[in-house]
Amino acid sequence: xxxxxxxxxxxxxxxxxxxxxxxxxxxxxIPYRDIGVVASDLIGPMPDVTEDNILAHEDVVESLxxxxxxxxxxxxxxxxxxxxILSMMGDYYTDFKDNLNRLxxxxxxxxxxxxxxxxxxxxxxxxxxxxxxxxVVSDDSPIKRxxxxxFEKYKIDKEFTEKANRLVTTIDIFLGKSAAEKKLEKLKTExxxxxxxxxxxxxxxSNFKEAFEHIRSARTDLRYLFSGPWPPYNFVILPKxxxxxxxxxxxxxxxxxxxxxxxxGADKT
Amino acid sequence: xxxxxxVETDFPEEFIEEIEKSQDSLPRKIDANPGNVEKGLAKLVLxxxxxxxxxxxxxxxxxxxxxxxxxxxxxxxxxTLMKLENKMKELKEIFGLKNEELNINLGPLGDLI
Numbered sequence: 001x002x003x004x005x006x007x008x009x010x011x012x013x014x015x016x017x018x019x020x021x022x023x024x025x026x027x028x029x030i031p032y033r034d035i036g037v038v039a040s041d042l043i044g045p046m047p048d049v050t051e052d053n054i055l056a057h058e059d060v061v062e063s064l065x066x067x068x069x070x071x072x073x074x075x076x077x078x079x080x081x082x083x084x085i086l087s088m089m090g091d092y093y094t095d096f097k098d099n100l101n102r103l104x105x106x107x108x109x110x111x112x113x114x115x116x117x118x119x120x121x122x123x124x125x126x127x128x129x130x131x132x133x134x135x136v137v138s139d140d141s142p143i144k145r146x147x148x149x150x151f152e153k154y155k156i157d158k159e160f161t162e163k164a165n166r167l168v169t170t171i172d173i174f175l176g177k178s179a180a181e182k183k184l185e186k187l188k189t190e191x192x193x194x195x196x197x198x199x200x201x202x203x204x205x206s207n208f209k210e211a212f213e214h215i216r217s218a219r220t221d222l223r224y225l226f227s228g229p230w231p232p233y234n235f236v237i238l239p240k241x242x243x244x245x246x247x248x249x250x251x252x253x254x255x256x257x258x259x260x261x262x263x264x265g266a267d268k269t
Numbered sequence: 270x271x272x273x274x275x276v277e278t279d280f281p282e283e284f285i286e287e288i289e290k291s292q293d294s295l296p297r298k299i300d301a302n303p304g305n306v307e308k309g310l311a312k313l314v315l316x317x318x319x320x321x322x323x324x325x326x327x328x329x330x331x332x333x334x335x336x337x338x339x340x341x342x343x344x345x346x347x348x349t350l351m352k353l354e355n356k357m358k359e360l361k362e363i364f365g366l367k368n369e370e371l372n373i374n375l376g377p378l379g380d381l382i
Contacts, residue, residue: 114283147333147347154330188291191283195291225278 002042003030003085005077006060007231009068010100012036016067021060022047030082032089035096038064039085042078049076065231069104071096072231092238099236105202106180108235109228111212113171115164116221117190124159128152161187168194174215178207183234193222197234205229311364315357316371322353 004022009015012031015038019027025040038060047053057075064070079085089096168186171194176182179198188195200208216224278284329346332338338346361367 112284112287114280114287141344143344143347143351146351147343150326150347150350151330151333154327154334189287192287192291223278223280223283225276225280225284227276230275 003039003079003082004042004047005073005079005085006038006040006057007064007073008071008096008100009036009038009064010034010104011068015064019060019063020056022053022056027060030085032086033093035089035093035100037085037089038070039079046076046078061231065107065229069100070231071099071103071236072233095238099238102237103199103232103235106199106232106235107202107205107229108232109198109200109205109208109226110230111171111175111194111196111198111227112192112225113194114191114223115167115193117160117193120163121156121160121190124156124163128156128159164193171215172196174211175208178204178211181235199232199235200229202229308364308366311360312366312370315360315364315366319357319371322350322357325353326350 004025006021006027009029011029012034013029013036015027015029021027021040022042023044025042027038027040029036029038054075061070061072079088164187168184172182172184175196175198179200181199182196184194184196186194198208212224212226216222329350333343333346361371
């Protein structure tokens with residue numbers, strides 16, 4: 001029999017009311033010193049990667065979040081025996097404890113923003129042509145035409161990136177006020193202006209949501225995807241020496257939407 | 270408004286499309302097997318050359334912008350960049366590679382290019 005793991009919590013006690021995990025198995029806490037590993041027994045083969053199973057995993061993590069600080073573990077994390085889990089906890093107890101202390105009473109929110117990249121580029125291009133653009137070369141040989149086109153593209157791309165930076169900074173000024181930490185990625189694609197995650201104290205959640213609503217009503221030309229509160233998937237920091245847990249990662253459409261990127265021990269390779 | 274558990278958006282399809290697009294350029298490993306090892310290696314090598322070519326091009330444009338190059342120097346730089354770009358086009362055609370395939374995922378650091 002193997003053991004399926006959902007997360008690490010700041011308690012070595014029972015997890016309260018009976019919780020069902022994958023394949024309706026009973027979920028329990030494996031204590032290690034003053035913290036614990038929340039798990040269920042896995043009798044058959046590894047559960048299939050289905051939306052139902054991923055949501056069952058997620059349900060357990062979310063229910064833990066209500067009563068504990070939780071370091072979520074990625075879907076499909078399985079140990080061969082309880083001894084292996086205890087050995088892993090012995091190796092990384094201090095790291096887990098540091099993370100649990102840092103993330104106590106905090107939740108994660110995700111925000112993605114799409115902007116109309118094509119229109120913005122067209123606008124920048126038209127402004128570039130209207131403004132007294134600098135002629136970099138005088139005559140019209142093929143080489144000089146080549147360099148002129150390259151230079152024009154460089155200027156337009158540069159203005160595009162600067163515009164994106166300014167807009168992301170504005171959005172972050174509002175959202176960042178209520179956040180303890182953040183991770184922002186700009187222009188992952190030309191249209192995806194911002195892909196960000198914010199770590200927010202539980203008692204500041206409503207401030208954070210208000211800030212988001214304020215942005216949404218002020219910039220109706222942008223498209224938003226707001227998600228959360230999540231367990232702090234993207235804010236668990238493990239030192240490089242940490243070995244990854246045994247993980248088989250699979251993505252589903254739901255994963256793609258919610259973009260949970262770096263759970264504990266996530267194997268990125 | 271679509272609220273999917275804790276996910277809230279008016280435009281789910283657009284976000285799915287953009288997220289998929291951002292992940293398409295992120296191969297998690299080099300796909301090398303006896304059938305395609307040549308293409309796999311070419312992809313790796315051409316990605317690195319493309320990175321250097323883009324860096325050279327950007328640096329050249331910065332210098333053009335700063336006005337620190339004479340017309341003669343601009344022409345020489347232009348010729349070099351043009352030949353390099355044409356050579357890359359040829360190599361990409363030979364190995365059947367598209368522009369968007371020339372990238373490497375550096376994990377938490379993002380894309381190489």
